[in-house]
Amino acid sequence: MKTIISLLTAAALVSLAGAQTLSIKGSDTLGAKLVPQLKEAFMAAGNKGVKFEIAAEGSSTAFPALANGTAQIGMSSRKIKDDERTFCRTKGVYVKEHPVCHDMICVIVNKNSPLTKLTKDQVAKIFTGQVKDWSEIGGAPGKISIYTRNTSSGTYRDWQKLAMGGRDYPSSSLKMAGNEQIAQEVAKNKSGIGYVGLAYSKTPGTKALPVDGVEPVAQNARKYAYARLCYFYAPDKPNADADAFMKFVESPAGQDIVRKVGFIPVKDL
Amino acid sequence: MQNNKSVHRFQLAVSLLGCLPVLAVTTIPEVPVHAGSAETIATESGATGLLLGKFPGASAFDKAWSVFTLYKNDNNQILQEFSLQGRFQIQYADGHSNDGHFDIQDYKNNGHNESVWGDRLEVRRAYFGIKTRWFQNWKLEGQIDVDTDGLDGAGPGHTLYKDIYDLYLTYAPSDAFNISIGKQEIQLPREQEISSKEILTFERSQSANMMHPGNLTGIWVNGKGIGEHWLYHFGIYGNDQVREFSNFNGGTLVLGKIGYDYSSQAGLDSAIVSFRYLHNSQPGFKSAEIDPNYAAPTSPAFSDSICLSNDLIQGRFGLTTDLLYGFGYHGNANQAGVTKSINQPDVFGINVIPSYFIADGLQLVGRVQFATSAGADGLSLPSRYEGSSQTTDKKGNTYTSLYAGLNYYIYGHKLKIMNGIEYSRLGGGDYDGYTFLSGLRFAF
Numbered sequence: 230m231k232t233i234i235s236l237l238t239a240a241a242l243v244s245l246a247g248a249q250t251l252s253i254k255g256s257d258t259l260g261a262k263l264v265p266q267l268k269e270a271f272m273a274a275g276n277k278g279v280k281f282e283i284a285a286e287g288s289s290t291a292f293p294a295l296a297n298g299t300a301q302i303g304m305s306s307r308k309i310k311d312d313e314r315t316f317c318r319t320k321g322v323y324v325k326e327h328p329v330c331h332d333m334i335c336v337i338v339n340k341n342s343p344l345t346k347l348t349k350d351q352v353a354k355i356f357t358g359q360v361k362d363w364s365e366i367g368g369a370p371g372k373i374s375i376y377t378r379n380t381s382s383g384t385y386r387d388w389q390k391l392a393m394g395g396r397d398y399p400s401s402s403l404k405m406a407g408n409e410q411i412a413q414e415v416a417k418n419k420s421g422i423g424y425v426g427l428a429y430s431k432t433p434g435t436k437a438l439p440v441d442g443v444e445p446v447a448q449n450a451r452k453y454a455y456a457r458l459c460y461f462y463a464p465d466k467p468n469a470d471a472d473a474f475m476k477f478v479e480s481p482a483g484q485d486i487v488r489k490v491g492f493i494p495v496k497d498l
Numbered sequence: 499m500q501n502n503k504s505v506h507r508f509q510l511a512v513s514l515l516g517c518l519p520v521l522a523v524t525t526i527p528e529v530p531v532h533a534g535s536a537e538t539i540a541t542e543s544g545a546t547g548l549l550l551g552k553f554p555g556a557s558a559f560d561k562a563w564s565v566f567t568l569y570k571n572d573n574n575q576i577l578q579e580f581s582l583q584g585r586f587q588i589q590y591a592d593g594h595s596n597d598g599h600f601d602i603q604d605y606k607n608n609g610h611n612e613s614v615w616g617d618r619l620e621v622r623r624a625y626f627g628i629k630t631r632w633f634q635n636w637k638l639e640g641q642i643d644v645d646t647d648g649l650d651g652a653g654p655g656h657t658l659y660k661d662i663y664d665l666y667l668t669y670a671p672s673d674a675f676n677i678s679i680g681k682q683e684i685q686l687p688r689e690q691e692i693s694s695k696e697i698l699t700f701e702r703s704q705s706a707n708m709m710h711p712g713n714l715t716g717i718w719v720n721g722k723g724i725g726e727h728w729l730y731h732f733g734i735y736g737n738d739q740v741r742e743f744s745n746f747n748g749g750t751l752v753l754g755k756i757g758y759d760y761s762s763q764a765g766l767d768s769a770i771v772s773f774r775y776l777h778n779s780q781p782g783f784k785s786a787e788i789d790p791n792y793a794a795p796t797s798p799a800f801s802d803s804i805c806l807s808n809d810l811i812q813g814r815f816g817l818t819t820d821l822l823y824g825f826g827y828h829g830n831a832n833q834a835g836v837t838k839s840i841n842q843p844d845v846f847g848i849n850v851i852p853s854y855f856i857a858d859g860l861q862l863v864g865r866v867q868f869a870t871s872a873g874a875d876g877l878s879l880p881s882r883y884e885g886s887s888q889t890t891d892k893k894g895n896t897y898t899s900l901y902a903g904l905n906y907y908i909y910g911h912k913l914k915i916m917n918g919i920e921y922s923r924l925g926g927g928d929y930d931g932y933t934f935l936s937g938l939r940f941a942f
Contacts, residue, residue: 293555293556293560294556296910297556297557297560299556311768314767314768314811315696315910315911316910316911318811318814318855319859319861319907319910319911319914320858320859320907320910321855321857321858321859323767323813323814323855324767325767326767380573386572389634390672394635394671394672395633395634395635395671396633396634396635397575397634465813
């Protein structure tokens with residue numbers, strides 16, 4: 230009988246241990262590629278027992294999930310809002326901010342374009358379709374071809390907010406599956422313009438333009454118009470797995486992955 | 499589980515009443531994200547809301563409150579959100595002072611046209627309205643003040659509608675720049691800036707209320723995150739407080755604010771210091787507009803007011819501090835078409851509100867108030883509820899008050915129970931007593 234009870238207890242403990250899942254929810258900027266790669270590296274570094282659940286549904290989903298206890302780490306491409314922090318506090322969750330990286334979105338044109346720079350105003354006018362021909366802003370005559378991410382991409386909406394004052398893209402804009410496709414199309418089309426993550430800004434056949442006189446390089450992340458700091462948010466007393474994962478992300482190994490994926494490590498600036 | 503079922507049943511019933519399609523248990527699907535995925539995998543943020551029978555949220559409360567969102571879809575280029583908003587707050591008060599017992603019945607009998615249920619419960623606030631977002635950057639929102647017993651005011655044809663509490667159109671292209679036009683509550687101290695949905699005490703401080711110009715019509719700009727740390731507000735308003743929108747015949751009120759967020763430098767969760775300046779071109783003005791169902795309030799008798807505020811949050815701890823100074827007005831004022839002489843001394847006030855979560859959802863709140871006036875009778879007892887006591891001398895030159903309260907959050911600030919006790923003393927006047935308060939606050 231004792232043996233049976235011991236076995237049942239052990240089985241229960243094993244199943245409980247097995248049920249430990251590190252749930253990370255929020256920003257699709259972080260959750261699409263960076264966090265999954267960090268997860269892989271974290272597990273490869275000897276943390277195979279941790280199960281991950283990553284849901285990248287937008288920064289605003291991070292905080293209700295933290296408040297309700299359905300996430301141990303929230304991902305956000307913006308700072309927490311007052312009402313979000315307040316709601317978490319009333320639920321007994323006192324969130325702490327952990328900067329993870331800078332995200333930079335660069336404007337690229339074909340390498341043969343005579344343009345060498347743009348202003349924020351010109352970028353907004355191009356991507357909203359107010360300016361339709363390169364000659365209107367000092368380029369060689371030719372209809373502007375706009376390459377954007379597809380509508381299901383978080384970056385598609387982020388760019389609207391960051392660069393277009395929330396206005397809509399023109400119907401003529403061409404929707405691409407990702408950074409790589411945008412860069413490839415711009416490289417082929419001398420009238421093309423698009424936006425890509427920093428890692429794709431040096432794609433052959435393209436050139437990334439300074440905006441308002443600021444070069445799109447990592448060192449300028451604090452002053453470049455389309456750059457932002459991204460964060461993890463977690464309870465002030467995170468569980469062991471969440472704590473270990475966040476420490477890994479802050480470590481040189483974690484920050485190296487941040488760099489490789491195309492973001493800018495916080496400590497680089 | 500039972501709780502969830504009840505919520506689902508309620509949602510189903512509400513939807514059926516409106517003959518709408520129902521998916522009562524629909525939630526936004528989570529997207530599994532796999533390492534090495536080449537590109538962004540984001541959900542197509544589907545439309546949700548009562549009109550579609552889709553109620554997102556992780557908890558039963560989330561789903562229940564999502565009923566107030568009629569339609570929400572970030573991907574719709576024309577209309578992104580159409581929601582109902584409002585608040586409903588009831589409270590009970592019972593006080594004892596050197597002049598005897600007083601309660602809400604005395605408050606009602608003192609001629610306050612407010613909804614009182616029975617003789618003991620006051621409907622402190624009942625607002626109802628809409629909140630909408632259009633073309634990504636345009637917001638139209640507003641609320642009416644609701645007379646829940648239909649008995650406020652003296653005119654015929656009592657209705658639930660009392661007045662427009664706020665109604666404004668905002669263009670918000672970025673966090674750094676918003677511009678709005680319409681009617682809103684004027685916010686001088688930080689305590690006033692915190693919505694009555696979220697204030698930690700039952701009533702705002704005596705000095706804050708004394709310098710509060712009410713809800714006025716105007717145009718204002720505001721923003722935050724400038725140079726990462728700076729925030730601002732600048733507005734210009736008609737000084738006449740009326741039932742709907744200003745007639746612009748009572749002078750002008752100008753409000754300016756500048757703030758600095760020093761959270762990162764201080765290593766705190768949130769830390770903001772701010773300074774505000776308010777100028778009133780016609781202190782003491784009262785509209786002559788006659789409306790039997792609306793008693794026009796009088797503009798504060800201060801030509802200028804300033805406030806230095808500091809607001810801190812760190813973990814369970816919070817601290818809001820306001821230092822106010824009102825430059826008293828001495829001269830004539832037009833009050834409902836009659837010229838009256840005003841002689842208001844300068845007033846200084848300091849209000850400190852610490853708070854601490856002693857358990858999940860249970861918050862201990864304190865408040866220390868001190869106000870003094872440069873001349874006799876420069877301060878008045880707050881109408882709720884000390885002003886309802888039997889005292890015959892409600893004016894003085896120093897006001898001291900200590901508050902201790904316990905707030906229990908059932909669903910954040912959207913559903914909470916508050917209890918508190920406040921001791922106050924009016925120097926140079928006649929009041930020394932305490933008030934016990936208990937209330938329920940609901941907001942959506």
